[in-house]
Amino acid sequence: MAEWKAAKPENKVLGWVEERLPILSLVNNVVGPDTPTPRNLNYWWNFGSLAGLMLVIQIISGVVLAMHYAATTGVAFDSVERIMRDVNYGWLIRYMHANGASFFFIAVYIHIFRGLYFGSYKAPREVLWMLGVVIFLLMMATAFMGYVLPWGQMSFWGATVITNLFSAIPMVGESIVQLLWGGFSVDNPTLNRFFSLHYLLPFVIAGVVILHLWAKKISDSGNPLGIDVKSSADQIPFHPFYTVKDAFGAGVFFFVFAMFIFYMPNALGHPDNYIPADPLVTPPSIVPEWYFLPYYAILRSIDFPLGIPGVFELVDAKLLGVLAMFASILVWLLLPWLDTSKVRSGNFRPLFKWFFAFLVVDMFILTWLGAQKPEGNIPLYGKIATAYYFAYFLVILPVLSRKETTLPLPESISNPVLKPAE
Amino acid sequence: MSTLENTHHEEDGVTRRDMIHVGAGVMAGVGAVASLWPFIDQMNPAADTLALASIEIDISQIDTGSAIIVKWRGKPVFIRHRTAEEISEANAVAVADLIDRQTDEERVQAGKEEWLVVMGVCTHLGCVPLGTKTGEEKGDYGGWFCPCHGSHYDTSGRIRKGPAPKNLEVPEYAFLTDTTLKIG
Ligand code: HEM
Ligand code: FES
Numbered sequence: 001m002a003e004w005k006a007a008k009p010e011n012k013v014l015g016w017v018e019e020r021l022p023i024l025s026l027v028n029n030v031v032g033p034d035t036p037t038p039r040n041l042n043y044w045w046n047f048g049s050l051a052g053l054m055l056v057i058q059i060i061s062g063v064v065l066a067m068h069y070a071a072t073t074g075v076a077f078d079s080v081e082r083i084m085r086d087v088n089y090g091w092l093i094r095y096m097h098a099n100g101a102s103f104f105f106i107a108v109y110i111h112i113f114r115g116l117y118f119g120s121y122k123a124p125r126e127v128l129w130m131l132g133v134v135i136f137l138l139m140m141a142t143a144f145m146g147y148v149l150p151w152g153q154m155s156f157w158g159a160t161v162i163t164n165l166f167s168a169i170p171m172v173g174e175s176i177v178q179l180l181w182g183g184f185s186v187d188n189p190t191l192n193r194f195f196s197l198h199y200l201l202p203f204v205i206a207g208v209v210i211l212h213l214w215a216k217k218i219s220d221s222g223n224p225l226g227i228d229v230k231s232s233a234d235q236i237p238f239h240p241f242y243t244v245k246d247a248f249g250a251g252v253f254f255f256v257f258a259m260f261i262f263y264m265p266n267a268l269g270h271p272d273n274y275i276p277a278d279p280l281v282t283p284p285s286i287v288p289e290w291y292f293l294p295y296y297a298i299l300r301s302i303d304f305p306l307g308i309p310g311v312f313e314l315v316d317a318k319l320l321g322v323l324a325m326f327a328s329i330l331v332w333l334l335l336p337w338l339d340t341s342k343v344r345s346g347n348f349r350p351l352f353k354w355f356f357a358f359l360v361v362d363m364f365i366l367t368w369l370g371a372q373k374p375e376g377n378i379p380l381y382g383k384i385a386t387a388y389y390f391a392y393f394l395v396i397l398p399v400l401s402r403k404e405t406t407l408p409l410p411e412s413i414s415n416p417v418l419k420p421a422e
Numbered sequence: 423m424s425t426l427e428n429t430h431h432e433e434d435g436v437t438r439r440d441m442i443h444v445g446a447g448v449m450a451g452v453g454a455v456a457s458l459w460p461f462i463d464q465m466n467p468a469a470d471t472l473a474l475a476s477i478e479i480d481i482s483q484i485d486t487g488s489a490i491i492v493k494w495r496g497k498p499v500f501i502r503h504r505t506a507e508e509i510s511e512a513n514a515v516a517v518a519d520l521i522d523r524q525t526d527e528e529r530v531q532a533g534k535e536e537w538l539v540v541m542g543v544c545t546h547l548g549c550v551p552l553g554t555k556t557g558e559e560k561g562d563y564g565g566w567f568c569p570c571h572g573s574h575y576d577t578s579g580r581i582r583k584g585p586a587p588k589n590l591e592v593p594e595y596a597f598l599t600d601t602t603l604k605i606g
Contacts, residue, residue: 157549161570164548179462183471185496193465280491280498280542282549286570300571303585318546318587374572 005034030217035238038223040413044118045221045242046249047111052209053250054104059202061097062146069149071195073188076151077276095265101143102268103257105291108136112332117356119344120222126336128215133332135208140292140329142201145194147289148186152273157286159186159194165299168319185279225416226345227409234413285373293370294363298389299325300374301382324386331393338393341401348407352400359392476606478598481537489554491542494605498542499593500554500566501603504577509535511564512578522589526578529592539595539603540579544568546586551575566590 007024009015018024028034068087070079083090112132115121121129148159163180167173182189220229229235236242260267268290272283288296302321305313315323331338346353365385372378410416474495481501484490489502504512512526530538542550551566551573552558561567561574563582568575573584580589595605 161547161549164546167548178467179465181467182465183467183496184474187496189468189471279496280493280550282552282570284569286549300585303571316587317585321585 004029007032007034030213031238031243033237033239036229036232036235037221037238037242038229038413039234039236040223040225041221041242041245042224043249044110044114044224046246046253047107047114049246050107050250050253051104051111054100054107055202055205055209057100058097058104059206061093061100062199062202064093065097066199069195071149071192073151073191073277076149076191080150092261095261097146099257099260099265099268101146102289102291103253103260104139105143107253108139109291112136113360116335116359117346118222118224119226119339119341119346121332121335122339122344123336124219125215125222128212128219129336130333131208131212131215133329135205135212137329138201138205138208142198142205143289143291145198145201147273148191148194149198150273151191151277153275153277153281153283154270154273154286156186156277156279157282158288159190161286162288163190165322165325168316168322170319187279222344223413224345224347225410225413226343226348227413230412231414233415287371290367290371293368294366294389295325295328295370297366297370297382298328298386300370301379301386303379324390328389331390335393335397339397339401341404341406343406343409348409349400349404350407351404355392355396355400358388362388362392474606476604479603479605480601481603482601486536488556491550491554492605494593498550499605500538500540500542500579500590502538502540502554504536504538508564508577512576512580515576521581522587524578524580524589529578529580529589531597534597537597537603538577538579539605540590540592543591544570544573544586545581545588545590546571546573546584551590 005025005028006022007018007028009018009024014024065083068079068083068090070076080094083094085091087093115129115132144158144162148155163177163186166176166180169176178184180190181187182193223229270287270289275283287293299321302324303317304320305317306315306320307313341349341352343349346356362385365381366389369378369382369385374382477492477494479492479501481503484501484503486503487505487508489500491498491500493499509526517523517525526535529540542554544551546568547570549568549570551561551568553560553566553575559567559569561583563574563576565575565577565579565582567573568584568586571585573586574582575586575590576582578589579592581587593605595603598604
């Protein structure tokens with residue numbers, strides 16, 4: 001851990017405050033001039049701060065939306081339409097919030113896959129990584145409940161299908177679903193509680209982000225070479241070097257974000273959500289938001305039980321699908337123990353690189369499959385893609401980390417002379 | 423006046439004070455858990471939701487071979503006036519071959535075999551299966567087809583193919599007269 005440097009501000013008032021609450025020192029030691037940071041971070045390292053900025057944007061735009069939104073089934077849809085048509089700049093704030101969720105997920109997905117490639121989950125960063133997984137799960141819950149709020153057809157049927165997942169739990173499933181609904185179907189009580197939680201969870205996320213950054217402070221940033229910092233020659237101060245680089249990245253990212261908000265605000269949404277919710281009519285196909293599609297594809301691919309169908313079923317098909325879906329994310333928590341290779345960075349793992357590239361392709365395929373109707377060959381492709389997904393974590397990584405011959409690692413970050421392979 | 427010394431029972435190292443500590447801790451724990459329950463139970467259906475009255479439906483207008491959807495407790499209910507072929511189809515299958523083994527008899531009321539009353543809620547993940555309205559796809563077994571993940575139900579509302587694990591649920595209902603049905 002980098003040592004802690006107390007800030008000593010020149011300004012008398014700041015100094016007085018600092019003595020009583022060392023908040024400047026805190027900033028200085030986390031993102032300031034006294035935060036030594038590896039000198040070789042590449043652009044993949046920009047996405048953490050971008051995710052943080054997106055969280056801020058979601059909270060600000062969301063709090064404003066909540067001033068005009070009404071969480072009652074009869075009026076929810078109309079209140080969102082009123083935001084779009086009548087509230088000054090309401091359209092802008094809502095489009096920011098709706099597309100902001102997508103861009104939040106884009107940033108976080110890149111951030112996570114950066115970690116998967118560069119081995120960011122390995123010692124000493126296990127807890128840092130696991131807190132990241134917790135943030136991701138909370139984000140999914142938040143976005144899911146947010147999507148229910150406009151009370152369109154997709155809101156209603158998405159909520160119905162997802163809450164029904166819990167009915168797969170043996171014995172208590174039905175009671176749990178009624179508990180979630182507060183009734184016998186997704187209805188007003190459900191909308192109300194989802195709004196309450198949708199408002200709350202982003203602040204819980206902010207809390208876990210603080211723990212995430214604290215853990216980062218303890219273990220320091222990793223870097224693309226995946227080797228430890230050897231001397232101060234390997235490091236540069238976070239400010240101004242990475243504050244400026246992050247700001248530049250934010251400029252580019254927000255440029256694309258703005259393009260969506262102003263020129264194609266509904267490109268990432270589903271048109272059916274502009275039809276008010278109707279409990280008696282299921283839309284022809286229910287498609288989740290794009291960022292949920294890979295897991296939805298995994299859920300649907302499992303249409304067989306664990307055991308021998310009809311004879312001995314340890315876990316029925318429905319429950320197995322639900323378990324597989326949750327497991328597809330929870331398996332990330334085990335990564336530090338599944339991949340035991342001492343070499344962190346994929347740059348020095350010639351075989352790993354290929355399997356990782358396939359995983360990325362596999363994610364895109366699962367995303368595509370999740371949006372297709374489950375007909376023809378789609379279910380078969382889904383099974384293959386799901387099999388690779390789990391094989392990557394549960395078979396390929398453990399085997400690779402024992403068998404793979406890794407490339408020689410550089411001497412140090414500042415002196416990239418190769419030393420012989422261990 | 424009791425002093426610290428005379429609360430000691432040195433033999434086994436356990437004091438009266440330890441006992442009080444453990445007791446107090448346990449009581450606080452029980453209290454904390456007990457006060458958690460209202461915070462969980464408030465999520466369950468409230469009294470007014472539970473009180474949702476039963477509904478009465480006039481079924482005289484439903485021709486043989488057609489069906490209607492009514493809303494009960496926020497959910498769709500299918501009421502189907504079955505044809506003779508549909509009834510014999512439902513009776514023709516060997517129960518042992520079914521995913522959720524039930525005879526047609528168990529799913530209708532004796533003497534009223536032409537009326538099939540089931541919840542319009544797919545037992546997979548809760549979509550409304552197609553097949554009630556004329557022209558809608560009825561699936562491979564002539565009953566209902568759930569478009570969400572492809573479950574097929576037969577003319578008795580039993581699951582025959584696809585991911586759904588159970589037959590369409592039969593709600594509690596009674597015939598008040600020959601043309602009035604009461605659900606709930
Ligand atoms: C983690 C951060 C957040 C995410 C990922 C998120 C996501 C979403 C999504 C996907 C929607 C549906 C947008 C649509 O299609 O209309 C939504 C709606 C909404 N959110 Fe959020 N949200 C976040 C934070 C917040 C916060 C902090 C608040 C309030 C304090 C809030 C208030 C609202 C309101 C009132 C709506 C309904 C209006 C609408 O649909 O546009 N959100 N949110
Ligand atoms: S909800 Fe009907 S098949 Fe999935």
